[in-house]
Amino acid sequence: MTSLPGRFAMWLRALVQRQRVETEMEKEMRLHLDLEIEANIRAGLSPEEARRAAHLSFGGVEKSKEEVRDQRGTRWIEHAFGDLRFALRGFRKSPGFAIAVVLTLALGIGANTTIFSILNAAVLRPLPYPRPQQILSLSLADEQQDHGVVDDRTLQGWVETARSFASLAAYGGRLVTIGTSEGVAQFRGLRVTHGYFQVLGVPPLLGRVFTERETERGAVPVVVLSEQLWRGTFGSDSGLVGRTIGLNDVATTVIGIMPASYTTTSGTRLWLPLDARPAAPDLVNESVMIFFYSVIGRVRDGTALDAARAELQTIHQRVEQPGGRDGMQVVAKTLHERRYGDSRRPLVLLQAAVGVLLLIACANLANLSLARSARRQREFALRLALGASRWRLSQYVLIESLMLSAFGAMLGLALARSSVRVLVAMSPGTVGNLENVGLDGTVLAFTLIVAAMTGLFFGLVPAIVAARGDVNQALASGSARASAGPRQRLMRHALIVGELASALVFLTGAGLVAKTFWRVTSIETGFRPENVLTAHVRLPSTRYSDAAGDAFIRELLARVRRDPRVLSASLVDVPPLGGRAMTVTHTDEIRKTSTEFDVVTADAGYFETISATLIAGRPIMESDRPGTPRVAVVSETLARMAFAGEQAIGKTLDVQGGPLTIVGVVRDVLQRGLEEPPMPTLFRAMAQAGAVNSADLVLRTDGDATLMQEPIRRALLEMDRSLLPPPFLTMDQALGEAMAPRRFSLVVLGIFALLAGLLAVIGLYGVLSYLVSERTRELAIRAALGADAARVMRLVLRHGMLLVAAGTALGVGASMLAVRLLRSMVYEMSVYDPWAFASAAVALMGVALLASYLPARWASRLDPLTALRAE
Amino acid sequence: MATSADVMQGTLDLLVLKALSLAPLHGWGISQRIQQLSRDALQIGQGSLYPALYRLEKKGLIKGAWATTKNNREAKYYRLSAAGERALATEMKDWHHFTSAVELVLLAKG
Numbered sequence: 012m013t014s015l016p017g018r019f020a021m022w023l024r025a026l027v028q029r030q031r032v033e034t035e036m037e038k039e040m041r042l043h044l045d046l047e048i049e050a051n052i053r054a055g056l057s058p059e060e061a062r063r064a065a066h067l068s069f070g071g072v073e074k075s076k077e078e079v080r081d082q083r084g085t086r087w088i089e090h091a092f093g094d095l096r097f098a099l100r101g102f103r104k105s106p107g108f109a110i111a112v113v114l115t116l117a118l119g120i121g122a123n124t125t126i127f128s129i130l131n132a133a134v135l136r137p138l139p140y141p142r143p144q145q146i147l148s149l150s151l152a153d154e155q156q157d158h159g160v161v162d163d164r165t166l167q168g169w170v171e172t173a174r175s176f177a178s179l180a181a182y183g184g185r186l187v188t189i190g191t192s193e194g195v196a197q198f199r200g201l202r203v204t205h206g207y208f209q210v211l212g213v214p215p216l217l218g219r220v221f222t223e224r225e226t227e228r229g230a231v232p233v234v235v236l237s238e239q240l241w242r243g244t245f246g247s248d249s250g251l252v253g254r255t256i257g258l259n260d261v262a263t264t265v266i267g268i269m270p271a272s273y274t275t276t277s278g279t280r281l282w283l284p285l286d287a288r289p290a291a292p293d294l295v296n297e298s299v300m301i302f303f304y305s306v307i308g309r310v311r312d313g314t315a316l317d318a319a320r321a322e323l324q325t326i327h328q329r330v331e332q333p334g335g336r337d338g339m340q341v342v343a344k345t346l347h348e349r350r351y352g353d354s355r356r357p358l359v360l361l362q363a364a365v366g367v368l369l370l371i372a373c374a375n376l377a378n379l380s381l382a383r384s385a386r387r388q389r390e391f392a393l394r395l396a397l398g399a400s401r402w403r404l405s406q407y408v409l410i411e412s413l414m415l416s417a418f419g420a421m422l423g424l425a426l427a428r429s430s431v432r433v434l435v436a437m438s439p440g441t442v443g444n445l446e447n448v449g450l451d452g453t454v455l456a457f458t459l460i461v462a463a464m465t466g467l468f469f470g471l472v473p474a475i476v477a478a479r480g481d482v483n484q485a486l487a488s489g490s491a492r493a494s495a496g497p498r499q500r501l502m503r504h505a506l507i508v509g510e511l512a513s514a515l516v517f518l519t520g521a522g523l524v525a526k527t528f529w530r531v532t533s534i535e536t537g538f539r540p541e542n543v544l545t546a547h548v549r550l551p552s553t554r555y556s557d558a559a560g561d562a563f564i565r566e567l568l569a570r571v572r573r574d575p576r577v578l579s580a581s582l583v584d585v586p587p588l589g590g591r592a593m594t595v596t597h598t599d600e601i602r603k604t605s606t607e608f609d610v611v612t613a614d615a616g617y618f619e620t621i622s623a624t625l626i627a628g629r630p631i632m633e634s635d636r637p638g639t640p641r642v643a644v645v646s647e648t649l650a651r652m653a654f655a656g657e658q659a660i661g662k663t664l665d666v667q668g669g670p671l672t673i674v675g676v677v678r679d680v681l682q683r684g685l686e687e688p689p690m691p692t693l694f695r696a697m698a699q700a701g702a703v704n705s706a707d708l709v710l711r712t713d714g715d716a717t718l719m720q721e722p723i724r725r726a727l728l729e730m731d732r733s734l735l736p737p738p739f740l741t742m743d744q745a746l747g748e749a750m751a752p753r754r755f756s757l758v759v760l761g762i763f764a765l766l767a768g769l770l771a772v773i774g775l776y777g778v779l780s781y782l783v784s785e786r787t788r789e790l791a792i793r794a795a796l797g798a799d800a801a802r803v804m805r806l807v808l809r810h811g812m813l814l815v816a817a818g819t820a821l822g823v824g825a826s827m828l829a830v831r832l833l834r835s836m837v838y839e840m841s842v843y844d845p846w847a848f849a850s851a852a853v854a855l856m857g858v859a860l861l862a863s864y865l866p867a868r869w870a871s872r873l874d875p876l877t878a879l880r881a882e
Numbered sequence: 883m884a885t886s887a888d889v890m891q892g893t894l895d896l897l898v899l900k901a902l903s904l905a906p907l908h909g910w911g912i913s914q915r916i917q918q919l920s921r922d923a924l925q926i927g928q929g930s931l932y933p934a935l936y937r938l939e940k941k942g943l944i945k946g947a948w949a950t951t952k953n954n955r956e957a958k959y960y961r962l963s964a965a966g967e968r969a970l971a972t973e974m975k976d977w978h979h980f981t982s983a984v985e986l987v988l989l990a991k992g
Binding site (some may be wrong): 017018021022035036038039040042043045046047050068069072073074075077078081082083849 | 883908909912913914927928929930932933936937939941942948955956957958
């Protein structure tokens, strides 16, 4: 009977073409009346009487019109639009409130959206592989730590005998250079075994992936490129698959292209084959090279993770390990957890923190709104008296806050867009390498919900107050401002105390992190980083034999040394904080102990260049050459662990190819990381370790070390035009990077503490100012009766400090509970550090005192006459 | 149980449908027709006609179109739609049932 499209069309017309519809209705009724009047005249009435009679029989015209309007079904929308327009007008007249609210919300919502985008990309979104929960990242761990890698023998055992896995693969990173038509460019690549693509399970966009043959040593060079590389550098050339390109000066055939969604972290742009089978032991030198790899695997359908892990553990223990590597635990995490597990907790904490910040902001806004609606009691009372329903009044207030919320959200989204990029760039770890972070559908939905909830939250309280307004009381009281009831005041005070407490929690957290950061910066590194520059020089093995490369690097070193600005220069295979190159195990037959130590290969003058402290004996010198006895310098930790108290100098340790005589002991130099305990390290002479064609050039200058970058680049070009400029890193930068996670948390928590504190203090100021303005009359009378300015000021200050004291007390209690969350983030100190708690409390009270001072001052300056008159 | 207002509304709708069943009319014409057909017994508040017309047009029972009258004035003429004719037939049947039932009750002895 009723046609839905027809009904909708009429409704829509009434909404969109309202004016036309009104005009039509007017015309209809007008015609009706005219015709009735004419009929009455024809019936003999005078024009006057005719008109009167017509109106009588018609009934009220306005009433009819209203009834017709009711029938249209668009009333509620018209009301809403009317409210919006009215609200906008109101804000334009007094923009202060609106601006404050929109800005506060923009910051609060923007912060939430920013963190959520990162949380979404890192934690919530599943990895872009089929059935990602089946992909496990495997590693070996001892009691001290999870090493993150697996040795090649264990891997071989797994590959050959593990039945719970459908496929296993190893991988390791590598920088490669590719020759293109524009020249030479550098890209990050991943060396992978042939099972790698099976494990991840994404089919190539074009071409194919490696066969097992192709990953064996000595096979024809092949490479798989990423879609980004294919589009960016090769211009989406469809004929690329099957062609050869120059990769590290080797003609390599491109066999496939992987889709862009495949890479999510670390910017990998191409994949090279890897042979991860253990090398045959060098029987002549009785030494064994062990390689370590990152390993992933996909479990078979239906296999439980625990069962798979248990099988791997069994195999690992069965495999023969030179150097006693058994006793290691197999760690199996899902790939998602390996990549983002460390970030999960901090990100969730961060999200909770911004949430709290938003709540504080809302509390402030609720306070502001309450104050504002108290001032509008009169206006509301009038509207109620004129027939507005209470529901409509609350509706209006809610629309106001929702509208402000919408503006705040839009501004917040704009802020979030740029903040996300900045935050990701600053982030340590895998989060810093995220590629697809952005404002996608989930994030937008989140923002919408947050904005709506925020608007409802800080609009609800004043809406209720507006609806409950007592008409008589508001109209009767002479003042335009009706004083707030005691319940309102209590609510406002409770809000402020809550805000202050939250601010204190943030401040305490910031204090803890600051102290930790300070601790970390004073860690003994074993070297002096000022004015030290490293340049990683690598010569392509296709054009340089080891001997030629070695000579090239030494020539470069000589040139660098000739520069007057260079105080000292040397060579090393891995610089401090640069990780490790080689690890060797030494077994003490007599004491039946084994010590694992890192081996660093350094040239003469290395210790001087990095300013490492020699404790005993001598450093590596020019005189240590291929013909002379093979020497080494050990770190004090190695000396202690391998020789237990005895003099290390004169003893020998076996490293790759024979025993080295220890000639010196040096203070520990941090090699692997800043916060890990120093690893025992052995430094052997580069000249005696065999020729190599890559090394780090290390130099110390008397001024800014980066000034040497240009001369080194030029020297390299002079010596070989086709070489790429080497990657430079100053030791200060390296230290900075090592401290990046700490600095990051400090910055973030610092910003939070600042914002929270600011919001709480603004709120306090607002409450106190309002208090003063409320009690202007009373205060003015007091002043008139002789109370001196100081007393009045003390009155207000006391009120303020009471609030602050309550907030601090509550805050300290809350902090006690909250700091437990920061346990993992502090370095060698307790989370209940009294310094952090005390300084946070003092800071808050100090700033709050300032915030109370201004209204107090204003109160004491009140001129009783003007105050009493201006009611 | 319909309230008296609903009954009034429903009755008015029925009258309008009936009035239009004979020929298309504009608003004033409908009120005249109803008056005429009831031999002046029914004098509906003419203003209440227009909400009813809007309602009926929304329900799709009548269709309105603007045209010029004999005296060159613009008026909106309404006519019954096919759905309206069906509705009229149904409503009239229901009305007869209703009034017969009421009569039965009112004329019952004891």
